[in-house]
Amino acid sequence: MRKVYLDNNATTPLHPEVKQVIEKNLDLFGNASSAHFFGQEARKAVEQARKKVAGLINASSEEIIFTSCGSESNNLVIKGVTCPDIHCKPTDAPAGRHIITSQIEHPSVINPIKSLERQGFKVSWLPVDKYGLVDPDLVKKAITRQTVLITIMTANNEIGTIQPVAEIAKIAKENNVYFHTDAVQAVGKLEVDVKEMGMDFLSLSGHKLYAPKGIAAVYIRKGINVCPLLDGGHQERGIRGGTENTLGIIALGKASEVAIRDREKNLERLWRLREKLRKEILEKIPEVIINGHPEKTLPFTLSVTFKYIEGESILLRLSANGIAVSTGSACSSGSLEPSHVLLAIGLPHELAHGTIRFSLGIENDEEDIDYTLKVLPKVIQELREMSPLWAGIKK
Amino acid sequence: MYNDKVIDYFQNPRNMGEIPDANAVGEVGSPVCGDVMKIWLKIDEKGIIKDAKFKTFGCASAVASSSIATEMIIGRHINQAKKITNQDIVNALGGLPEHKIHCSVLAADAIHRAIDKYLGIEPEAEKEFEYVCKCNKVTREQIEQAIARGAWTVEMIAEATGATQGECGGVRCKILVEDILKQYLKLKKEDK
Numbered sequence: 351m352r353k354v355y356l357d358n359n360a361t362t363p364l365h366p367e368v369k370q371v372i373e374k375n376l377d378l379f380g381n382a383s384s385a386h387f388f389g390q391e392a393r394k395a396v397e398q399a400r401k402k403v404a405g406l407i408n409a410s411s412e413e414i415i416f417t418s419c420g421s422e423s424n425n426l427v428i429k430g431v432t433c434p435d436i437h438c439k440p441t442d443a444p445a446g447r448h449i450i451t452s453q454i455e456h457p458s459v460i461n462p463i464k465s466l467e468r469q470g471f472k473v474s475w476l477p478v479d480k481y482g483l484v485d486p487d488l489v490k491k492a493i494t495r496q497t498v499l500i501t502i503m504t505a506n507n508e509i510g511t512i513q514p515v516a517e518i519a520k521i522a523k524e525n526n527v528y529f530h531t532d533a534v535q536a537v538g539k540l541e542v543d544v545k546e547m548g549m550d551f552l553s554l555s556g557h558k559l560y561a562p563k564g565i566a567a568v569y570i571r572k573g574i575n576v577c578p579l580l581d582g583g584h585q586e587r588g589i590r591g592g593t594e595n596t597l598g599i600i601a602l603g604k605a606s607e608v609a610i611r612d613r614e615k616n617l618e619r620l621w622r623l624r625e626k627l628r629k630e631i632l633e634k635i636p637e638v639i640i641n642g643h644p645e646k647t648l649p650f651t652l653s654v655t656f657k658y659i660e661g662e663s664i665l666l667r668l669s670a671n672g673i674a675v676s677t678g679s680a681c682s683s684g685s686l687e688p689s690h691v692l693l694a695i696g697l698p699h700e701l702a703h704g705t706i707r708f709s710l711g712i713e714n715d716e717e718d719i720d721y722t723l724k725v726l727p728k729v730i731q732e733l734r735e736m737s738p739l740w741a742g743i744k745k
Numbered sequence: 746m747y748n749d750k751v752i753d754y755f756q757n758p759r760n761m762g763e764i765p766d767a768n769a770v771g772e773v774g775s776p777v778c779g780d781v782m783k784i785w786l787k788i789d790e791k792g793i794i795k796d797a798k799f800k801t802f803g804c805a806s807a808v809a810s811s812s813i814a815t816e817m818i819i820g821r822h823i824n825q826a827k828k829i830t831n832q833d834i835v836n837a838l839g840g841l842p843e844h845k846i847h848c849s850v851l852a853a854d855a856i857h858r859a860i861d862k863y864l865g866i867e868p869e870a871e872k873e874f875e876y877v878c879k880c881n882k883v884t885r886e887q888i889e890q891a892i893a894r895g896a897w898t899v900e901m902i903a904e905a906t907g908a909t910q911g912e913c914g915g916v917r918c919k920i921l922v923e924d925i926l927k928q929y930l931k932l933k934k935e936d937k
Contacts, residue, residue, distance in 0.1 A: 404787055660779055662804035663755070671758055687895075688779070700776035736808065738783040738800040741778060 351672040358558075358711030359507050359535060359651055360676055364601075365712070366710060367561035372562070372597055373564045378468035382594045383585065387577040392596050396680065400605025407533075407552060408543040408607040409569050416599050418569050420534040421589070423459035423553035424501075426590065427530045428462040431499050431551075432578030434469065446496030448472040450527075451483045451695040452513075455503055459532055463501075473497065481643035482511035482594055482695045490521050502531035503540065504552075508707055509642035510651030510693040512536070519548035528574070534558055534566075535648060538609040539617070544569055546662045556598065560712070561605035565598030567586075569613040620710050621649040623719050634727045636741070641695065641705065650710040653692075655701050658740040659733040664706050667729045674721055676707045700739075747805060748928040750839045754809035757815055762798045771839050771859025774851050778894050780807045782855040784815065788863055792823045801853070806845040810852035823860045829853055831929065846929050847893040854893075877925070880911020888922060892929050899923055911921075 355363070364372075373397065380388030384397050400411045417423045432449070435564060440460040449463055453475050468475045474492040478484055484502055493500075500522045505512045516529050522529035530551035533542055537552075538559030543553055549569065556565040569574060570589070582591015630655060641653035656664060661677030667673055688702035697705070708722075747755075767785035774780040780803035782879050794819040797815035801808045814834050818826040831849035835841050841849060860866075883906045891905040899922055902908055909915030909924050915922075 436897070658802065660803050660807075663808065666752070666755065666805050698777075699779070703776075703779040736758065736800055737802040738772065738781055739802045741800060 351720050352718075354721055355588050356708045356710060356722065357674045358719070359648075359709035361557045361709065362560045362711050363713060364562060365605060366383050367584050367608055368604045370599050372745050375597060375600050377418060377467075378596060380596075380598075382596060383583070392594070395474040396594050396596060396599050399449070399599045399606075402603040402606045403554075403567055404569075404699055405567060406542075407537060407554070408545050410572065412587075413544075413572055414568050414593065415570055415589050416565065416566050416602075417590055418595070419566045420456075420553050420555035420558070423534075424456070424458040424532055424565050424581045425462050425531075426554065426568055427570075427576065428466070428499065428501065429579055430589075431528055432466055432599060433577035435577060441489070446494070446498045447646075448474070448494050448496035450474045450476065450489060450492045450497060450500040451501050452476045452478060454478055454482055454506055454508075454511075454527065454691040455501070456507060456532055456534070457570055459501055459503070461643065478501075478694050481646070482509050482641075482691065483508055483643060483646070484513050484518070486514055486517045486521060490525075493521070493525050493527060493731050497525070499528045499530060501530040501532065503533045504536040504615045506691060507535045507541070508689055509653040509695065510535075510648035511643045512646045512648065516547040521551075522550070522731060523548055526623060535651075536604070536630070539613075539614065539648060539650065542731055544571070550556075550574060551680055552733075556602040556605060559605050559609055561601040565602045567602065578657065616712055617649055620712070620714065623714060623716065624650055624652055624708075624710055627710075627719050627722065628654075628715075630723045630728065633725065639697075639701065641692065641697070648709075652708040652710075653705060654708070655697065656706045656730050657704060658702060658737050659730065660703050661705055663733050664704070667733065668706075668725065671725045671729065673725060676709075677705065707742045728731070735745055746842060747809075748839050751806060751841065752808045754812045754838065755805040757768065758799075758812040759809055760798050760812060760819075763798065763800065764796055765817055767798075769859040769863035771855045771857070771862060772801070773854045773858055774893075776802060778853055779803060780848065781809045782807065782851050784811065784855040784859050786818075786861060786863065787857050788823060794818050794821055795828055800891050803848065803851075804845070806841050806848040809838055810834050810841075810848045811855065814852040818856060819937060823863065826856055827860050829856060843897050843930060846897065847895055850889070850893050850929060877921045878906075878908035878911055878915075879918075880913050881907040883908040885917075885925065888925050892926065897930065898927070899926065901927070 374677040380392040400414050404414045476488050502513050504515050504676045519529045528550045533619045534555045535553040550571045552569040554567050557563040578589050580591045637657040639655040665677050692702035764785040764787050769786040772783040774782050783800045785798045789795050797819050799811040799815050801811045831853040834849040834852050887906050890901050896902045896905050901909050909919045
């Protein structure tokens with residue numbers, strides 16, 4: 351059976367060149383903090399990789415801090431700039447207790463902010479429009495003298511919508527407020543330039559751009575100091591203790607290099623495949639809704655609501671046919687509440703339950719899409735025939 | 746996540762469809778919660794269920810629960826069928842993940858609803874009106890509904906219904922809520 355992986359927003363496979371560089375460095379075991387030649391060899395590799403990661407987002411090397419995952423990067427920024435410890439409080443940091451964010455952020459942004467909310471912080475949870483866009487005017491209006499941080503994701507993981515982050519960063523700057531963006535889904539796929547966009551903080555993650563799990567990074571603009579999440583040694587300028595994940599860092603460096611080199615080529619090819627998938631789903635299957643913004647969207651993400659059936663059923667039937675996708679509903683993860691993102695764009699519960707995310711990656715080709723378009727209408731039809739809601743519609 | 750039997754009943758559902766001349770139909774659930782089950786029964790003059798079919802909007806365990814439930818009642822007397830509990834359905838499937846137990850509750854409810862309708866019993870008359878949480882006036886039915894909608898810990902029930910969150914701080918009702926939960930989750934607990 352053909353295997354088609356269309357869940358690249360969840361995680362990506364290793365790029366062959368990344369795999370190669372990992373294999374080549376398996377014996378590079380030295381501690382990058384050691385002064386002897388074993389250590390210095392590792393240090394050199396780590397710093398070369400840092401330069402490449404910095405290059406990917408047009409930062410300088412000293413602005414890149416390596417972490418273990420996107421969630422850690424997000425937590426580090428949110429908790430690091432709001433830390434109550436006056437000894438580690440950066441002198442120029444805004445001192446207020448108000449945060450602005452959106453309703454469609456990743457749980458690793460939502461939950462640390464909820465934790466601060468419980469500690470007495472005020473939070474503005476900004477709504478989004480039906481495409482999932484945050485209105486920069488609302489950001490401007492939400493700013494108070496107490497505002498310390500604005501955090502808005504660059505692109506949404508579920509529906510792909512790309513936010514006007516440059517505009518929001520400008521507003522933040524004018525008001526002397528820090529701006530952070532969770533760019534985990536965007537970096538490597540889109541051109542992200544922290545200088546041009548005016549970011550203070552940016553999170554990125556290795557396993558979304560063909561590097562392994564367990565390695566990520568956060569960009570912290572030169573001159574800003576944040577409190578560490580992990581107190582420890584002097585590693586990563588004291589902002590993130592713990593011996594460097596040398597292999598992971600080298601892999602992320604390679605993945606960054608490959609991403610810059612291949613970005614244009616992939617963008618064009620995968621947008622064409624995504625558009626083919628979108629158009630033919632609309633042609634072949636009745637009663638569907640395409641979610642997200644028609645243009646301001648991640649080029650490889652397609653969120654589709656199939657009315658009158660439930661997402662997990664679609665996922666498992668596709669999986670049985672060798673096609674891997676994900677649901678927009680959280681049903682399979684333990685709660686019956688559908689995705690907060692789909693509810694925030696105004697999708698009613700019953701439609702949010704029937705939503706599937708297709709996310710393409712560099713390994714996909716035209717045949718994958720053709721195969722999916724062959725299997726999908728049959729799966730949808732079978733499930734609808736099983737649904738009492740569909741029977742009502744047909745009559 | 747699911748065992749092979751659940752997957753089998755989901756991928757190859759038995760008794761899927763409608764019975765045009767059914768003399769009992771039961772529908773439970775709501776599209777908003779993500780599950781709707783409809784069961785059609787053909788009951789003969791002796792009260793024996795001659796045929797049963799289902800249609801389900803929902804996840805794999807909802808489809809599997811309703812499918813196996815129809816198999817369990819065909820050939821049985823309605824009095825026997827009415828005794829089938831959600832645990833019997835979970836048993837028959839060889840277990841469900843904890844947060845999917847509510848699917849078996851819905852399947853049992855759908856059968857009971859169909860038979861009650863056949864017998865002319867109104868659904869409201871079935872359940873005794875009683876407050877489990879007296880402080881916040883939460884009924885047993887509300888708690889069962891919360892479980893059916895995916896609450897599978899006391900905390901989740903508390904969040905959904907307010908039970909155990911009243912003045913007494915749950916001193917009186919926490920144990921009752923735990924009991925109700927246990928009834929639904931019993932099988933899973935025994936597995937461990």
